Amino acid sequence: xxxxxxxxxxxxxxxxxxxxxxxxxxxxxxxxxxxxxxxxxxxxxxxxxxxxxxxxxxxxxxxxxxxxxxxxxxxxxxxxxxxxxxxxxxxxxxxxxxxxxxxxxxxxxxxxxxxxxxxxxx
Amino acid sequence: xxxxxxxxxxxxxxxxxxxxxxxxxxxxxxxxxxxxxxxxxxxxxxxxxxxxxxxxxxxxxxxxxxxxxxxxxxxxxxxxxxxxxxxxxxxxxxxxxxxxxxxxxxxxxxxxxxxxxxxxxxxxxxxxxxxxxxxxxxxxxxxxxxxxxxxxxxxxxxxx
Numbered sequence: 001x002x003x004x005x006x007x008x009x010x011x012x013x014x015x016x017x018x019x020x021x022x023x024x025x026x027x028x029x030x031x032x033x034x035x036x037x038x039x040x041x042x043x044x045x046x047x048x049x050x051x052x053x054x055x056x057x058x059x060x061x062x063x064x065x066x067x068x069x070x071x072x073x074x075x076x077x078x079x080x081x082x083x084x085x086x087x088x089x090x091x092x093x094x095x096x097x098x099x100x101x102x103x104x105x106x107x108x109x110x111x112x113x114x115x116x117x118x119x120x121x122x
Numbered sequence: 123x124x125x126x127x128x129x130x131x132x133x134x135x136x137x138x139x140x141x142x143x144x145x146x147x148x149x150x151x152x153x154x155x156x157x158x159x160x161x162x163x164x165x166x167x168x169x170x171x172x173x174x175x176x177x178x179x180x181x182x183x184x185x186x187x188x189x190x191x192x193x194x195x196x197x198x199x200x201x202x203x204x205x206x207x208x209x210x211x212x213x214x215x216x217x218x219x220x221x222x223x224x225x226x227x228x229x230x231x232x233x234x235x236x237x238x239x240x241x242x243x244x245x246x247x248x249x250x251x252x253x254x255x256x257x258x259x260x261x262x263x264x265x266x267x268x269x270x271x272x273x274x275x276x277x278x279x280x281x282x
Contacts, residue, residue, distance in 0.1 A: 008237070009209055009212065009213045009216070010206075010209050011194075011198065011206075011212075012213050014198050015145065015197065018198065018199055054235070054237050082220070083216060083217055083219070083220020083223070083224065083235075084220065084223075085220070085224040085227075086223070086224060086227040086232035087227075089232065103224070104141075104216075104217045104220060104221070105144035105145040105217055105221065106144065106145075
């Protein structure tokens with residue numbers, strides 16, 4: 001499974017990659033904001049997208065909205081990993097096209113559970 | 123009206139210890155709480171995240187460089203040089219402020235929060251220009267002392 005990880009923090013990208021590696025996954029692409037994420041999506045096959053919400057240039061919500069309007073991004077599972085966890089945040093993310101939601105701080109078990117849930121419905 | 127009440131500080135302490143235990147695998151012990159504007163925590167790297175809404179202010183996370191190297195290495199599983207520390211401190215501040223915002227949203231409308239900014243240096247302090255509340259909580263992680271600061275004002279006037 002190839003993951004695209006979209007986050008402006010290189011620290012958080014590293015944490016997510018470390019966690020996914022522990023879970024047995026091996027292939028990762030990285031992007032520092034939504035615009036870079038769209039570029040990566042257009043250039044390579046991606047099986048699951050993990051994106052932050054608050055990012056400069058193009059945030060996670062706009063990234064997902066744009067992604068859903070492209071042929072290659074219409075049906076790819078998207079997991080949002082963010083500190084924005086108020087009910088209104090979750091509703092906005094789901095409306096934008098996010099499939100599931102992980103709230104920071106998170107454990108490896110939580111990430112695994114959410115990946116399995118979105119992959120099941122892909 | 124006092125906004126930085128003891129129960130709000132409890133929420134901030136809970137958010138901070140949760141971030142350290144879950145993402146950094148380190149236990150934090152909350153120590154002394156400093157109320158008011160006189161205290162200037164000694165630190166060399168400070169992350170700040172602003173918030174706005176029904177109240178306005180910021181959350182700041184203060185650490186020494188040795189402490190930042192220690193918890194960043196624990197979080198990432200690799201040694202990190204000084205260039206990598208601001209991003210890590212920014213992300214930790216983002217998680218503390220985000221967890222605080224989420225928990226506070228159980229009692230009020232959720233704040234909008236900013237992306238984090240990080241300052242590195244030793245001879246500076248955060249000076250609020252508003253009449254808002256200010257509280258600083260000291261935490262102990264092994265031999266290191268860390269600080270989390272909350273500045274909060276009741277309306278949209280600038281906190282700093």
